[in-house]
Amino acid sequence: MNINDITPEEVSTYYKKLEKNATHSGYFLNPDKEFVNELIKGLIINRKRYGYASCPCRLATDTKVQDLDIICPCDYRDQDINEFGACFCALYVSQEVAKGKAKARSIPDRRVLISDSIDQQARPTPILAQGKTAKYPVWRCKVCGYLCARDSAPEVCPICKATKERFEEFVF
Numbered sequence: 142m143n144i145n146d147i148t149p150e151e152v153s154t155y156y157k158k159l160e161k162n163a164t165h166s167g168y169f170l171n172p173d174k175e176f177v178n179e180l181i182k183g184l185i186i187n188r189k190r191y192g193y194a195s196c197p198c199r200l201a202t203d204t205k206v207q208d209l210d211i212i213c214p215c216d217y218r219d220q221d222i223n224e225f226g227a228c229f230c231a232l233y234v235s236q237e238v239a240k241g242k243a244k245a246r247s248i249p250d251r252r253v254l255i256s257d258s259i260d261q262q263a264r265p266t267p268i269l270a271q272g273k274t275a276k277y278p279v280w281r282c283k284v285c286g287y288l289c290a291r292d293s294a295p296e297v298c299p300i301c302k303a304t305k306e307r308f309e310e311f312v313f
């Protein structure tokens with residue numbers, strides 16, 4: 142079977158999962174369901190092709206570790222929604238856009254902007270509670286910023302459902 146052959150059931154199942162996760166976590170899918178379904182097809186194709194659902198609007202490398210930041214939901218979603226009212230693909234939108242009070246507009250790819258910027262290397266590490274030792278390491282979800290203090294990162298982020306590998310140790 143060709144990986145591009147996607148059944149309506151596959152799309153519908155994926156849509157329901159996205160919608161449920163979005164609703165539970167305070168996110169909004171683009172109200173244009175047809176448009177969303179096209180993006181979902183891209184996600185399903187990428188999942189079959191690479192083994193992970195990389196962003197349907199970006200070129201993946203086929204090396205998971207290099208593409209972690211663009212596995213949907215990508216690391217850039219929240220900032221783009223806050224700043225532009227939608228993620229790069231416009232799969233996720235702000236509440237205003239979802240309710241038809243604002244329109245999503247075309248936006249630059251924050252991933253490209255970040256990789257082009259030397260500022261990212263220079264970004265200072267927050268220094269809090271200097272000199273103190275923590276009882277547990279703190280883990281930060283790179284997708285939504287969720288923080289938790291425990292021996293290891295959770296298998297799945299309870300907020301945005303990103304998997305464990307999307308967590309980084311948060312240095313105080």
Ligand code: SF4
Pocket residue numbers: 180195196197198211212213214215216217218228229230231232233
């Ligand atoms: S959340 Fe990120 S990865 Fe997912 S569709 Fe939007 S831009 Fe692409």
